[in-house]
Amino acid sequence: MPLVNNKVGDDCTVGTDKVLVDGKALVDSLIKVVACYRHLASCVGGCTDSLQLRDELRQTREKAQKLSVSICQHLTSHLRDKSLPEEQRKEMELLWVAFSSSLELLHIDMCKVFNMGDIFSPANTAALVQTGLQGGGSEVAARALSLPDLNEAQTPTPADGLESQERNTMEKEISQIDHMIDDMEMKVNVLRWMVEPHGPQYADPLSSTDSASLALLSVDEEQPGHQPLCQRSRIFVLLLLFAVVLLAATLSVCVVFFS
């Protein structure tokens, strides 16, 4: 059987396609990590704040940093390459805009966690706000780090100097992101008004495999006046159904009896 070589494409377009695909994958994963970081950051200060949460935050942050550094290098080197064809350049610019927006969001979340860490310390559990959250962010962190399950066994030991060290590291990381943002603006000139997005205006409503939580929330959003009415109407419907079933049963018994 003769070997069929299907990859007849031009070498350089294949190369840049791969570059685009790589870039897109990296940016997608950064967006995922930033989203998870945001979820974790919202727990800070609440009643589920703990050393474990802080540890998870740190891990997620480090992963985000690594990803952003690699994306920065990747995109900068390719966007400064003058020989890039036009459509590839447009795609790259889209990725660039997505990357810079993710960095902004990450920066905000990091600053928020930094400031909250000032005010709320996980050691002082009495001062935490009772927000009604029960679970920690372990599942979210696991999603961020793409690990199937975080190792529950590693409970971080609270060391005295750890908190201040943590804050120093955090400050350094925040300034690192600052510098990265500045550098990016200096090195590559992306005209934001020229960038055209591909996607739809409305995000697709995901097929609800999760109707239970939707139901919970939709109940929550209803006006309070409706609630007793709902319950009343539900009871009424149930009674009606019961009555119909009873009627059907008696009718069938009669039919059987008389036939």
Next chain:
Amino acid sequence: MTIRTARPDRGQHFRPRIHCIKKLEAIVVEMQDLKSGVKGSEQKLNVTKIPHVITGQDIITWIASKMKIETEEAHVFGTMLVAYGYIYPLQNHKKLVMCNDTSLYRFQVKLNTCFLIPAYTIYLAKRNIRKKGMLEPYEQVHYNHLHEWLNHKWDFIVMQATEQYKAGKERMKPDCVVFDCQERAYWIVNRPPRRTHSAMDCGPERLIDPSADENIFYQQAIMRSKVKSSVSLGALVKYVTNYKNHDAFLAPCLPSNPWQTDNDAYWTLNMRRVDVPTKMRVERWSFSLFELLTDLRGRDDFKIFLKKEFSGENLAFWEAAEELKWGTASSMSTKAETIFKTFLAPGAPRWINIDGRTMGLTVKGLDHPHRYVLEAAQTHVFLLMKKDTFFRYLKSPVYKDIQKKALNPEPHNFSPAQLEQNALTRSLGIHPIILWQQEEEEKAKAAAASAPVDVKAMMSKIDRKK
């Protein structure tokens, strides 16, 4: 749009009530105390229970007992807590008020940080996903507007919203609910729908506008009369063409620049009371009435002309007004009196002809005279002179005479040796006191000459002659 929008807390660029926020926070912390705070309970939602829920009644009673105030005041205080976002209502979430009944509330971590516009957009996109496209009308409006405005980021926003939604689903069900309620409450406080009051008070519909000064500044800037650059540049060109020969930096001054050659002929020729002025000086008088009047030698000439025309009262009034403006404060009231008697009173000896409205205003102002009381009248008189008398002056024999008589000194041509000689023989010039004495003499002479003629003395003189 720069990336720096994320950096230091620039959002909420006014923080009107930060000291009150600190006090609020202290109270909220006390409220949460497990032993002495407000008693929490659980919220039952279908099949799950969510802890840390408090009723409005409990909150209000606790506040009233803690702060020792009436129930109505506690009610208002509770509403303030909700408006700021420390507590959020679980039912009736759009109205940020506290109700004194069994409606439920929960605490949340209050962030005093800025809220980015993309963050709001992502929240709306997530809500859109959750409610399957059924956003509230005001949210829909915001969403469409943001779609136009942040169009270049739209891919990112949609992707981020989906990712956040998916990440949220990883949590336990009740936590999902709590998180969503929290987020919704946060955005209702920070981007309130219409007719919902919020303590943040931002946006175009805010009640208190501490940057009212800014607003006034911009309004005034809009109302200022603007000149087209073609017009203003034309005026500039005309000015430069007129004055370029008179500028000592751009053209050589005749006979020679005293600073360069140490020969002060230029200054002596251009003194205040010289008989024959230089040609350059006379030419300068023809540029505008302002130049003529500011140069005192020119003013004298103009006075001579006006005497011939018997219309000297305008200039006299103008001079008197200048004296009032620049004079001492103590002499102001007396000067104002004399000016009124001489120029403005009906039937005054040197009555000036200004329009009725200005006259009325000036006379009224003279009741309480201040430095600029004659400003309107002075401007009117100046304009009269400029439009009428000035041009007649330029065409008059007086001016033409003086033009002919004016000196045109030869430019000096000093050799270096002579320059050195000049430097050694620099004169001290005339002593200022002597100049001042001369001025006083001249003023006295002028006052005597222009004093209103004393009829009786005249008559007696004539009689004596007889």
